[in-house]
Amino acid sequence: MSNNTIIYALYRMGYHGHMTGHGFRGIASTILHEQGFNHDHIELQLAHAQRDAVSAAYNHALYLEPRTKMMQHWADYMDKLKAGADVIPFRVA
Numbered sequence: 001m002s003n004n005t006i007i008y009a010l011y012r013m014g015y016h017g018h019m020t021g022h023g024f025r026g027i028a029s030t031i032l033h034e035q036g037f038n039h040d041h042i043e044l045q046l047a048h049a050q051r052d053a054v055s056a057a058y059n060h061a062l063y064l065e066p067r068t069k070m071m072q073h074w075a076d077y078m079d080k081l082k083a084g085a086d087v088i089p090f091r092v093a
Helices: 001-013 020-032 039-045 053-058 064-082
Strands: none
Touching: 001 020, 001 039, 020 064, 039 064
16 A cells, blocks of 8 residues: 555545654554564564664564564554553644
């Protein structure tokens, strides 16, 4: 799905100027970091390349098991939000 598809869907839902597809990625990254997940696993899940070219050349690990647990935690967190759980408010700057 292209970024434009996401943006136009957000516009149609009334979020023009308030949210982008990358904004969702930023929120997920922030929340997962705050919940104590490994930075490298979060970055890999978001398909971000390693900044260190040497590490990127040698490390091809996918960390599937911890990423699977992280994403299940994320899904459970989203289910709790949908059900109306009390959560720490996320303020937009």
